[in-house]
Amino acid sequence: xxxxxxxxxxxxxxxxxxxxxxxxxxxxxxxxxxxxxxxxxxxxxxxxxxxxxxxxxxxxxxxxxxxxxxxxxxxxxxxxxxxxxxxxxxxxxxxxxxxxxxxxxxxxxxxxxxxxxxxxxxxxxxxxxxxxxxxxxxxxxxxxxxxxxxxxxxxxxxxxxxxxxxxxxxxxxxxxxxxxxxxxxxxxxxxxxxxxxxxxxxxxxxxxxxxxxxxxxxxxxxxxxxxxxxxxxxxxxxxxxxxxxxxxxxxxxxxxxxxxxxxxxxxxxxxxxxx
Numbered sequence: 001x002x003x004x005x006x007x008x009x010x011x012x013x014x015x016x017x018x019x020x021x022x023x024x025x026x027x028x029x030x031x032x033x034x035x036x037x038x039x040x041x042x043x044x045x046x047x048x049x050x051x052x053x054x055x056x057x058x059x060x061x062x063x064x065x066x067x068x069x070x071x072x073x074x075x076x077x078x079x080x081x082x083x084x085x086x087x088x089x090x091x092x093x094x095x096x097x098x099x100x101x102x103x104x105x106x107x108x109x110x111x112x113x114x115x116x117x118x119x120x121x122x123x124x125x126x127x128x129x130x131x132x133x134x135x136x137x138x139x140x141x142x143x144x145x146x147x148x149x150x151x152x153x154x155x156x157x158x159x160x161x162x163x164x165x166x167x168x169x170x171x172x173x174x175x176x177x178x179x180x181x182x183x184x185x186x187x188x189x190x191x192x193x194x195x196x197x198x199x200x201x202x203x204x205x206x207x208x209x210x211x212x213x214x215x216x217x218x219x220x221x222x223x224x225x226x227x228x229x230x231x232x233x234x235x236x237x238x239x240x241x242x243x244x245x246x247x248x249x250x251x252x253x254x255x256x257x258x259x260x261x262x263x264x265x266x267x268x269x270x271x272x273x274x275x
Contacts, residue, residue: 003065009141010062013134017055020126024048027118046163047127050095054131057083058138081145084138086152087159089231090224092131097227098220099128102204109204139231143239146232153225160221 057080064076102110111124146152208216 006141007062007065009137010058010065013138014055014058014062016126016130016134017051017058020123021048021051021055023123024051024127046091047095047099049163050091050131051127053083053087054092054134057088061138078145082147085144085146085231085235086155086228089135089139090156090227092135093227093230094220094224096128096132097223103128109207136234139234139238144235146235149229149232152228156224156228157221160224 060076060080060083064074064080067074067076099110107113147155205213205216
């Protein structure tokens with residue numbers, strides 16, 4: 001991918017996300033449907049946090065593209081690779097996948113029809129659809145250095161718990177302590193919003209029992225983990241071994257095994273490709 005195309009792509013993606021974030025932020029304080037921006041405004045929604053994440057990582061990518069020197073070794077490039085590989089791709093894909101799955105089943109559970117009069121359809125697609133092609137485009141624009149999987153999954157888990165965590169006053173929720181499974185989620189931010197103002201962040205959550213919530217959150221973390229591994233696989237498929245190495249990426253074990261097989265075949269023919 002040429003440098004000019006890469007720069008144009010990153011600047012365009014950053015500008016797009018900045019525009020959408022500004023559109024959503026400007027709605028805060030307006031006469032919106034009950035519960036939409038109550039207690040925390042747009043900051044309690046994973047969709048909005050994902051938009052901020054995407055805007056940040058593409059902004060870093062654009063700045064890195066414009067700086068002189070060997071960009072693959074810069075601190076900005078390493079930060080951008082980490083943000084995209086560990087958070088940007090899996091979280092972005094998760095938002096798209098989960099939203100449209102629930103929307104297709106019953107939109108009232110995740111995006112009530114009353115919102116349409118405040119957010120036109122194009123904003124809905126900007127938040128929940130366009131993230132997918134932009135992320136896939138980034139996979140093709142440049143290779144990304146993925147960290148060790150155990151470190152990446154640990155970081156994903158920490159951030160996931162950070163989103164859920166919001167230590168609440170247990171004295172206000174003494175009845176919830178009667179449920180052992182629910183007590184595991186007393187530090188859940190989403191439950192804290194509900195306890196504080198009586199409104200679920202997402203209407204869907206009001207249909208779950210305490211144990212159902214536990215299972216739902218566990219299922220979501222499992223999906224995000226699978227999406228992380230999908231991003232890693234696509235990155236390795238889109239770029240050759242040489243391109244991954246030049247970008248500072250770890251060479252996948254599959255490439256190493258193919259290299260061993262290639263050497264063995266040549267040795268069997270009486271040639272050693274390493275000489």
